Amino acid sequence: MHRRGIRHLTFQGGEPLLHPAIELVISDARSAGMRVGLITNGWLLPQHVEPMANAGLGLLFVSIDSHSMDEHERNRGLPGLGARIREGLAGARRLGITTLASVAVNRLVDFERLPSLLLDLGFEGVNFSYPRRNEGSSPLAFGVENPLTDYSDAELVAVFEAIKAMKRRVPVVNPWAGVEEMERRVRGEDERFFCVGGYKYFCLDWNLDIWRCEAWPEPLGSVFDLDHIPDQRDPCRACMISCYRDGSVLMHAGIVMDDAATALANVKAGGAISRLFRRTFYISLAADAEQLWLIARLRRRPSRPSFPPLVPGSVKRRSPACIILVPDERGLVPVFGIPAVRRLVILARRANLAPLRLLGRVDLVRDVLGDLLCSDAFVQAGDGSDLGEGVRELGLAPGTKVVVIKANQVIDQTLADLVTGTLEQGPSRCIAEDKGAGDGLLYLSDVDELGPLLSALWLDGSAPPPVLSNAEPMRGSCGLPCTVDERGAKACERRLFASLASRVKSDDSFLSRHVNRHISRFVSKRIVHTPLTANHITLINGAIGLAGGFFLSLGGYWQGLIGALLFLLCVIMDGADGEVARLKLQESSFGQSLDYAVDNVVHVAVFAGIAIGLYRGTHNGLYLLALLLLLAGFGLCALVVYRHILKRTPDELKRSPLAIRLMATLLTNRDFAYLVLAFAVIGRLNWFLWATALGTYLFAAVLWLAAISDRSSSSHPA
Numbered sequence: 001m002h003r004r005g006i007r008h009l010t011f012q013g014g015e016p017l018l019h020p021a022i023e024l025v026i027s028d029a030r031s032a033g034m035r036v037g038l039i040t041n042g043w044l045l046p047q048h049v050e051p052m053a054n055a056g057l058g059l060l061f062v063s064i065d066s067h068s069m070d071e072h073e074r075n076r077g078l079p080g081l082g083a084r085i086r087e088g089l090a091g092a093r094r095l096g097i098t099t100l101a102s103v104a105v106n107r108l109v110d111f112e113r114l115p116s117l118l119l120d121l122g123f124e125g126v127n128f129s130y131p132r133r134n135e136g137s138s139p140l141a142f143g144v145e146n147p148l149t150d151y152s153d154a155e156l157v158a159v160f161e162a163i164k165a166m167k168r169r170v171p172v173v174n175p176w177a178g179v180e181e182m183e184r185r186v187r188g189e190d191e192r193f194f195c196v197g198g199y200k201y202f203c204l205d206w207n208l209d210i211w212r213c214e215a216w217p218e219p220l221g222s223v224f225d226l227d228h229i230p231d232q233r234d235p236c237r238a239c240m241i242s243c244y245r246d247g248s249v250l251m252h253a254g255i256v257m258d259d260a261a262t263a264l265a266n267v268k269a270g271g272a273i274s275r276l277f278r279r280t281f282y283i284s285l286a287a288d289a290e291q292l293w294l295i296a297r298l299r300r301r302p303s304r305p306s307f308p309p310l311v312p313g314s315v316k317r318r319s320p321a322c323i324i325l326v327p328d329e330r331g332l333v334p335v336f337g338i339p340a341v342r343r344l345v346i347l348a349r350r351a352n353l354a355p356l357r358l359l360g361r362v363d364l365v366r367d368v369l370g371d372l373l374c375s376d377a378f379v380q381a382g383d384g385s386d387l388g389e390g391v392r393e394l395g396l397a398p399g400t401k402v403v404v405i406k407a408n409q410v411i412d413q414t415l416a417d418l419v420t421g422t423l424e425q426g427p428s429r430c431i432a433e434d435k436g437a438g439d440g441l442l443y444l445s446d447v448d449e450l451g452p453l454l455s456a457l458w459l460d461g462s463a464p465p466p467v468l469s470n471a472e473p474m475r476g477s478c479g480l481p482c483t484v485d486e487r488g489a490k491a492c493e494r495r496l497f498a499s500l501a502s503r504v505k506s507d508d509s510f511l512s513r514h515v516n517r518h519i520s521r522f523v524s525k526r527i528v529h530t531p532l533t534a535n536h537i538t539l540i541n542g543a544i545g546l547a548g549g550f551f552l553s554l555g556g557y558w559q560g561l562i563g564a565l566l567f568l569l570c571v572i573m574d575g576a577d578g579e580v581a582r583l584k585l586q587e588s589s590f591g592q593s594l595d596y597a598v599d600n601v602v603h604v605a606v607f608a609g610i611a612i613g614l615y616r617g618t619h620n621g622l623y624l625l626a627l628l629l630l631l632a633g634f635g636l637c638a639l640v641v642y643r644h645i646l647k648r649t650p651d652e653l654k655r656s657p658l659a660i661r662l663m664a665t666l667l668t669n670r671d672f673a674y675l676v677l678a679f680a681v682i683g684r685l686n687w688f689l690w691a692t693a694l695g696t697y698l699f700a701a702v703l704w705l706a707a708i709s710d711r712s713s714s715s716h717p718a
Contacts, residue, residue: 002032004226006202010037010059017044023055030056037061039102043078045088053095060092061127064101066108067117075108082121086355089122100173101126106148111162112371115170119349120356120374125171125294128163130182130240131156132215156186167590169371171294175287176590178246191237192280196248196255198232215239250291253284257642260635276635286597293592321396322353322403323450326360327458331407332368335489335496336528336583339368341407346372346585350413353403359390359454365407387454396447404443404450406457410492411442411481412499413582441481478502497525500582511671512575520575527580534581535591541577542598545570549605555617557683563613564673564680567606571673574599599670606676610689623686626693633696640700641667644707659706663699 001009009029016022017040029036037059038052045062052060062085066072069082092099101123103109118126131149151159160183166172185191197203198212198220205211209219212232220229239245260275275281324331324344331341341358348356349372358365362378369378381390396402405411445453479495501521508517527537548566551559577595581587611627614620645664648656653664672692679688 001204001223001226002034007034008037009034010039010061012039015041015044017048022048023051026052026057027055035059039063041076041078041081042085042088043081044084046084046091049088049091049097050095053092053097057097060089060097060099061102062089062099062123064103064114064118064126065106067110067113068108069117069121071108086121093122093124099124102129103127104129104149105131105151105159105163108148111159111166115166116370116372116374118170119372120377122355125173126166127173128242130242130245132240153186157183160186168588173291173294174242174246175249175290176593177283177287178242178249181245181249182240182242185237185240192283193245193248193252194235194237195239195244196251197236197244200251200255201244201247202226212236213239213241213244215241249284249287251284253281253288254642256281256284257639261639261643273632273635276638286593289596290590290593321394321400321447322348322356322405323394323454324348324356324358324405324407325454325457326358326362326365326407328361328408329364330485331365333408333484333489335410335484335492338585339365340410340484340489340492341365342368342372343410343585344405344407345369347411347413348403355394355396357394358407359387359394360407360458387458388451391447391450391454398447400447402445402447402450404445404453404457405441405481406483408484409441409481410484410489410496412478412496441483496583497521500579509669509671511674512669516572517575519572521579523573524576524579524583527576528583532580534577534584534586535594537573537577537580538591538595538598541570541573542602544573545598545602546605549602549609552606552609552685553612553616555613555615560610560613560680560683560685561677563606563609564677564685567602568673568677570602571670574670607689607692610676610685614686614689623689626689630689630693630696633693633700636700637696637703640703640707644703657706657710659702660710663703663706666699 011022011025016038019025022038026036026038035058036056038057039061040063042062045060049060064072065075073079073081089099099122101118101121103114103126105128114126131151160179163172163174163179164176167176181191181193195201195213197216201213202220203211203214203216204223205219208223210221210223210226210229211219215238220232256275256278260273263275324341326341331344332339334340335343345356355377356373357377357379358369358373359379360381361383362380366378379390379393381387443453443457478499479491480499482492482495484492501517532540544566548563548570551563551566554560554563574595577591578587581591607630608627611623611630614623641663644660645653645667653661656664676685676688679685
């Protein structure tokens with residue numbers, strides 16, 4: 001399989017954990033250079049998760065049939081399954097395995113309530129299987145005769161809309177374009193993408209036969225003959241199997257690039273260019289951008305601060321838990337429009353703190369958290385006199401590390417990662433503001449010490465309990481954590497903004513770091529309190545860039561200068577949407593994809609505007625030729641970048657020659673907007689157009705030569 005180019009292998013069943021040598025099979029696949037995933041019902045997960053992690057498992061899917069765990073257990077006939085799933089997922093996250101829920105679309109699922117269950121169990125995301133309509137099928141995802149999956153076309157369209165809406169609340173693996181492709185199918189509209197089954201995607205059965213897909217009538221041959229089985233590229237759209245159809249949408253752009261490169265190598269430039277200007281290519285690119293952002297979120301692991309190393313085996317590592325104490329209503333005070341307690345819950349989820357429980361007068365905050373947490377996450381403790389009973393209700397295992405924080409505290413993502421990174425190391429700790437010597441505001445403790453700690457925190461001004469007298473103190477940054485009270489959250493908002501300003505992206509250019517960021521933060525600080533969302537700002541910013549392209553297309557000195565200024569404003573403000581998203585906790589894969597798409601649409605509009613404006617001012621057809629050369633150059637750059645940058649893993653890119661790393665950095669650099677303005681000021685936008693048209697080919701040539709040199713040096717080491 002590896003010789004054929006297969007790099008991803010997923011085990012499914014039946015129940016793959018019933019295989020007596022599943023860990024050995026995973027290890028063999030990893031040794032062959034493949035990334036391994038597995039789909040399970042979760043019953044045997046607790047005893048298998050650590051051996052599978054040691055064998056190299058990287059991706060874990062657990063089947064979920066309903067938004068209610070009681071309903072899921074009844075449907076599966078496995079009472080107690082929820083507790084086993086929770087325990088197994090906690091171990092998987094601790095061991096660095098990405099955890100996803102595998103949800104077959106069926107009538108047991110309430111899509112509004114599903115995210116609460118998934119987040120409470122500890123899933124990092126969810127993948128949906130679409131109802132299949134193949135006769136004689138047996139799994140839950142199959143069957144027109146199964147009342148759980150027998151949907152009308154109108155009902156299925158509503159389900160697909162619900163899946164797209166869920167992307168705003170929880171990471172959904174199914175790409176937006178893939179879901180829309182299935183909507184088109186159900187509505188009877190033309191489908192845009194052919195399946196890659198038998199070409200880039202295969203099914204291997206228990207007899208070691210290779211199939212184009214599991215719904216195909218006959219196998220292609222034995223896996224041992226895979227080297228000689230030809231690619232199956234005849235078009236097929238016969239099914240709704242999500243892993244094939246979603247995968248086909250995502251792989252389409254890469255296949256087009258590969259086909260275009262082959263056409264170019266065969267001196268068929270026209271065929272190469274035509275492939276790159278088809279609409280499906282750009283839809284697939286947008287889906288890939290969405291997926292890359294999702295992968296980055298799922299792969300994010302908490303940063304580890306510097307502490308004395310542990311002796312191997314000296315501490316049994318457990319999943320960190322989180323208790324948010326609710327003694328009063330101060331957790332409802334809004335910080336950037338979001339109640340403080342809601343911010344804590346969102347950040348705790350992102351930091352993989354699970355289980356997460358609210359303890360105290362939880363009825364005060366239930367309404368603002370009902371869409372994030374299941375009912376059993378709220379533990380009522382009345383007036384604080386029965387906190388001990390509340391702790392016992394949590395059911396935390398002895399030795400569990402716990403984050404304890406009051407509902408009116410404010411932290412940021414950096415501090416949340418710091419907390420997670422210290423939970424399994426050393427003694428109890430408290431984190432206080434970085435200035436002054438006040439009491440700790442956020443505590444890291446053992447479950448055995450919770451009683452006295454919670455009692456002390458319930459009353460403001462109470463002295464820290466003796467159990468923390470020797471707790472190791474830590475300091476936050478930028479005045480965090482801090483406390484909100486009845487007077488409002490202005491001070492906390494200033495500190496959050498200072499924390500945001502202190503984190504500069506490593507790939508920011510000089511001008512972005514020292515000019516653009518200062519201006520965008522000035523604007524972000526003033527619009528973050530408005531109803532505008534980050535996506536609204538992205539669209540407004542895109543409109544400014546398109547207006548710049550329009551003015552550039554009018555021709556004339558002043559029109560060109562206004563267009564250049566508007567484009568520069570668009571580039572400067574490009575950071576505002578991300579800053580507002582971080583302050584309002586609105587980051588999403590859709591927002592990242594939207595930002596990427598808007599940026600590229602603006603670039604095309606600006607370059608086209610420059611060429612059209614020059615043509616209108618001079619009636620010289622060479623400028624239209626320059627535009628065509630430029631667009632072809634963009635296509636060539638896309639091919640070379642795909643082959644020699646995007647195909648490299650982040651680690652491989654870090655080890656690449658300096659020239660390749662510089663080319664990768666230039667891809668995200670938008671400082672050329674200053675050049676556009678400079679040439680507009682001196683009335684020489686034609687110089688910029690020709691330089692850019694030729695520069696795209698120079699960029700592609702330098703990257704191509706650097707890649708050849710890298711391959712040559714790798715194959716002939718000194």
